[in-house]
Amino acid sequence: xxxxxxxxxxxxxxxxxxxxxxxxxxxxxxxxxxxxxxxxxxxxxxxxxxxxxxxxxxxxxxxxxxxxxxxxxxxxxxxxxxxxxxxxxxxxxxxxxxxxxxxxxxxxxxxxxxxxxxxxxxxxxxxxxxxxxxxxxxxxxxxxxxxxxxxxxxxxxxxxxxxxxxxxxxxxxxxxxxxxxxxxxxxxxxxxxxxxxxxxxxxxxxxxxxxx
Amino acid sequence: xxxxxxxxxxxxxxxxxxxxxxxxxxxxxxxxxxxxxxxxxxxxxx
Amino acid sequence: xxxxxxxxxxxxxxxxxxxxxxxxxxxxxxxxxxxxxxxxxxxxxxxxxxxxxxxxxxxxxxxxxxxxxxxxxxxxxxxxxxxxxxxxxxxxxxxxxxxxxxxxxxxxxxxxxxxxxxxxxxxxxxxxxxxxxxxxxxxxxxxxxxxxxxxxxxxxxxxxxxxxxxxxxxxxxxxxxxxxxxxxxxxxxxxxxxxxxxxxxxxxxxxxxxxxxxxxxxxxxxxxxxxxxxxxxxxxxxxxxxxxxxxxxxxxxxxxxxxxxxxxxxxxxxxxxxxxxxxxxxxxxxxxxxxxxxxxxxxxxxxxxxxxxxxxxxxxxxxxxxxxxxxxxxxxxxxxxxxxxxxxxxxxxxxxxxxxxxxxxxxxxxxxxxxxxxxxxxxxxxxxxxxxxxxxxxxxxx
Numbered sequence: 001x002x003x004x005x006x007x008x009x010x011x012x013x014x015x016x017x018x019x020x021x022x023x024x025x026x027x028x029x030x031x032x033x034x035x036x037x038x039x040x041x042x043x044x045x046x047x048x049x050x051x052x053x054x055x056x057x058x059x060x061x062x063x064x065x066x067x068x069x070x071x072x073x074x075x076x077x078x079x080x081x082x083x084x085x086x087x088x089x090x091x092x093x094x095x096x097x098x099x100x101x102x103x104x105x106x107x108x109x110x111x112x113x114x115x116x117x118x119x120x121x122x123x124x125x126x127x128x129x130x131x132x133x134x135x136x137x138x139x140x141x142x143x144x145x146x147x148x149x150x151x152x153x154x155x156x157x158x159x160x161x162x163x164x165x166x167x168x169x170x171x172x173x174x175x176x177x178x179x180x181x182x183x184x185x186x187x188x189x190x191x192x193x194x195x196x197x198x199x200x201x202x203x204x205x206x207x208x209x210x211x212x
Numbered sequence: 213x214x215x216x217x218x219x220x221x222x223x224x225x226x227x228x229x230x231x232x233x234x235x236x237x238x239x240x241x242x243x244x245x246x247x248x249x250x251x252x253x254x255x256x257x258x
Numbered sequence: 259x260x261x262x263x264x265x266x267x268x269x270x271x272x273x274x275x276x277x278x279x280x281x282x283x284x285x286x287x288x289x290x291x292x293x294x295x296x297x298x299x300x301x302x303x304x305x306x307x308x309x310x311x312x313x314x315x316x317x318x319x320x321x322x323x324x325x326x327x328x329x330x331x332x333x334x335x336x337x338x339x340x341x342x343x344x345x346x347x348x349x350x351x352x353x354x355x356x357x358x359x360x361x362x363x364x365x366x367x368x369x370x371x372x373x374x375x376x377x378x379x380x381x382x383x384x385x386x387x388x389x390x391x392x393x394x395x396x397x398x399x400x401x402x403x404x405x406x407x408x409x410x411x412x413x414x415x416x417x418x419x420x421x422x423x424x425x426x427x428x429x430x431x432x433x434x435x436x437x438x439x440x441x442x443x444x445x446x447x448x449x450x451x452x453x454x455x456x457x458x459x460x461x462x463x464x465x466x467x468x469x470x471x472x473x474x475x476x477x478x479x480x481x482x483x484x485x486x487x488x489x490x491x492x493x494x495x496x497x498x499x500x501x502x503x504x505x506x507x508x509x510x511x512x513x514x515x516x517x518x519x520x521x522x523x524x525x526x527x528x529x530x531x532x533x534x535x536x537x538x539x540x541x542x543x544x545x546x547x548x549x550x551x552x553x554x555x556x557x558x559x560x561x562x563x564x565x566x567x568x569x570x571x572x573x574x575x576x577x578x579x580x581x582x583x584x585x586x587x588x589x590x591x592x593x594x595x596x597x598x599x600x601x602x603x604x605x606x607x608x609x610x611x612x613x614x615x616x617x618x619x620x621x622x623x624x625x626x627x628x629x630x631x632x633x634x635x636x637x638x639x640x641x642x643x644x645x646x647x648x649x650x651x652x653x654x655x656x
Contacts, residue, residue: 014469055556060518063465098360103367103461150596151360151635177552177575182597216403222388229405233412246489251415252384253448253486255348255392257457258341 002026002033004040011044012051014064016071023075031079038080041072045114049197062196063103066110073113087118089207091142092135094122096155101148104176108144111196117203128155128162135168141210142203145189147176157187164188171206175199268433272331276435276506279624280545280589282567289615290506291330291651292572292591292628296339298639299324301361308356311340311363314421321425325432327641328648332437332506336425344414348396348407361635369460370394376474383481391458438510438547439502443494443538446512449487449531450479455515465518472526479527491534494542501545507570508544509535517552524557532560539568547591550574558584574630582618590618591626594647596638599629604646611647615654623656 002025010018019041026037048065051057057065091112095105102124112119120138122130135143143163145156156174163170173191174183184192193199219229230244237244271287278284300310303320310317317337325333342354355364370391371379378386393400398407426436438446447456454475455464467475494508501508516528538544546569553575554561561571564587572591573581582590593614598607611627619625627647633639 016470058518058520058556060465060468060523061520063462063518064469067462067466098357098362100355100364100366149362149635150600150631150638151362154635154637155360186601216405218402219405219408220388220392220399222385225405226384226388229408232405233409246493249486249489252387252392253445254341254415255396256387256453257448258345 002029002037004033004036007037007040008043008047011041011065011068011072012047014048014061014068016068019068019072020075023072027075027079031076034076034079038072038076041069042114042116045069045111049111049195049200053195053197059103059107062107062110066107069110069114088116088204089142089211090118090120090138090140091144091203091207092120092122092131092138092140093144094126094131094146095124096145096147096152096159097125097127098155099147099149099152100124101146101176104148105146108146108175108196108199111200112203115200115204117200117207128159131159132162132166132168135163135170136166141170142206143170143172144199144203145172145174147174147178150178152176153178153183153187156183156189160188173199173202262431265431265433269430269435270503272433273435273503273506276331276626277501277545279626280507280547280568280570281501282622282624285656286623287656288654289619289623289651290332290626291648292626293328293330293333294572294592294628294630294632295324295333295639296335296632296634297361297363298633298635299333299335301636302327302639302641306358307361307363308358311342311356314343318421318425318428322428322432325429325434328644329432329652330434330648332435333429334437336422336429338422341418344411344418345396347398347410347414349398367460367462368395368457369463371454371458373463376471376478380474380477380481383485387485395457436505437507439505439508441493441497442502442505442508442510443491443497443542443544444487444509444511444531444535445490446510447514448490449534450482451527451531452512452515453482453486454478455518461518464515468518468523468527476526479530483530487531487534491538494538494544497542500543506545507547508542509538509546511535511546511548513548513550513552513554516550516554516557521556521559524560529560532563536563536565540565544568546570547572550576555580561585562587564588570626572626572628572630574632576630578614578618578630589624589626592628592630593618594627594629596629596631596633599633599639599643599647600637601640602643604642607643608646608650611650627651 002022007022023037026033045065048057052062093105093109095102109119109121120134120140122134145159160172172189173193174187174189175193179192191202217228218225226248230248234244234247237247275287276290278286279290297307300307300320303323305316305320310320321336353366459467516524535546539546548569548571550573554573555576566587570589570591578590578593594610598610615625
């Protein structure tokens with residue numbers, strides 16, 4: 001019988017071999033506890049996010065954590081109900097037009113999924129029209145825009161203007177190196193975040209508000 | 213110019229390339245080796 | 259064009275002034291302006307980005323216009339960051355993507371070195387790099403008679419070198435300094451860990467390698483350092499003592515790859531290069547300008563080891579005031595924001611410039627003015643703001 005408290009701990013400590021050992025144990029047992037294992041991995045990812053916010057973990061650790069999470073999903077997927085963990089809502093995530101950076105976006109993606117949020121990830125260099133179309137077609141209300149270059153702020157502004165012009169009921173959070181309070185005022189965003197944890201927290205609050 | 217060859221073969225091709233391409237440098241093996249090393253670094257990084 | 263001998267005198271005095279700011283050894287007669295100006299120069303000149311990058315004459319014209327319009331001590335980027343005409347001959351290995359609308363040039367995360375290549379790199383780095391790595395990056399070189407293509411590359415490479423020399427002379431003709439000695443004891447980012455991060459493994463794979471195979475990473479760094487950084491250091495240590503009078507600084511290390519490291523990892527993989535730099539700075543009486551992308555605060559305990567009066571630091575994202583307080587052994591550079599330079603008014607820009615000088619220069623004026631961000635995109639800067647700053651800085655003499 002797998003020890004899920006241990007799984008939370010090893011995930012938080014980024015101990016890959018131990019994580020794989022426990023997950024293979026779960027699958028060897030028939031996979032009936034796959035969802036509990038997934039929940040434990042997600043709790044471990046929350047630990048990782050917290051440690052990043054506290055300055056104990058750094059970008060390299062977040063990237064590695066994302067890699068572990070992908071492995072965990074790959075191991076458990078065959079036994080998970082519907083092939084996926086249950087979702088607490090859907091968000092749209094992308095790196096904005098003109099910017100190819102995706103490390104930060106991918107870290108946030110992994111953290112959101114770990115928190116049980118479904119992520120529609122449009123990738124990098126995403127034009128405003130693509131964001132509008134996807135949000136409209138899939139009924140997504142929570143939009144997360146990422147960028148590293150200073151030009152990303154202009155692209156974020158253009159994207160937010162396009163969403164407003166279409167009359168969509170959305171909330172937008174912007175994140176990345178050039179983003180701060182001034183960028184929120186300039187772009188018309190609703191929030192900004194530096195840490196993945198804040199992005200997850202705000203996304204959860206907004207999804208909850210839209211669900212009620 | 214002679215027959216073509218594999219410049220990347222190390223060390224023979226690289227040495228041959230030094231002879232062919234670096235004749236504007238002094239005829240000093242150390243100097244030419246260093247220049248070729250700089251080219252290697254540039255090719256890796258850019 | 260202004261009197262050449264006057265411009266040469268101006269260049270020399272600006273160079274010495276820059277050194278005096280860092281070393282504290284001589285009088286400072288003005289606050290140096292380090293022009294952290296990148297592709298914006300070509301935008302300001304009215305060229306499409308791809309137009310400027312693919313035509314050396316247009317690139318040169320843009321840089322000349324820039325020097326004329328904005329008198330400053332150092333124009334950091336003078337075309338050397340534009341290798342695409344050379345690498346394009348071999349098939350554009352770094353996969354440069356030019357976006358004329360956004361005025362950007364980007365590359366995707368480069369990871370040509372496979373997991374299994376570590377052993378080969380460690381065993382015989384030059385053999386691995388020449389025979390296996392280069393053809394992975396430049397597929398044109400895969401064929402056995404690649405001397406044909408290499409010949410074309412050498413033509414372009416030497417042409418590029420020649421153009422850099424011409425543009426250097428052009429910049430000098432406006433009294434602008436030569437910045438860093440290209441033959442100094444340490445290269446910009448030519449050491450093992452940076453090479454692994456930037457080109458060979460990439461940010462994603464190296465982040466995983468640091469956890470999965472730390473010993474191999476360390477050995478690979480050592481192998482690369484023995485190939486590039488250590489021979490360069492030996493060359494530099496054999497050169498005459500004292501700061502090269504033709505350049506503002508003797509070494510210009512650029513930190514890019516530190517962003518994924520924690521302090522322990524920094525100590526293991528990154529600090530050895532700084533130990534080499536510090537050795538050269540101390541033993542050969544050299545000056546260093548450290549350029550940091552991103553932020554670096556968690557490594558400031560290490561930076562306390564930098565010898566006093568030899569290092570200037572420009573950080574993209576660190577708070578320049580905090581840095582000055584934490585690192586009294588170093589001169590700080592930076593503080594002007596792209597936000598203000600691009601979207602503020604000339605008065606706001608001059609006010610901030612004045613404040614930075616008063617707060618950070620102190621009574622001995624040992625501060626270097628610059629932006630933290632690399633000024634690249636149209637909204638990063640406005641012509642009138644930059645001109646206002648240049649006029650203001652040019653009016654201050656001590």
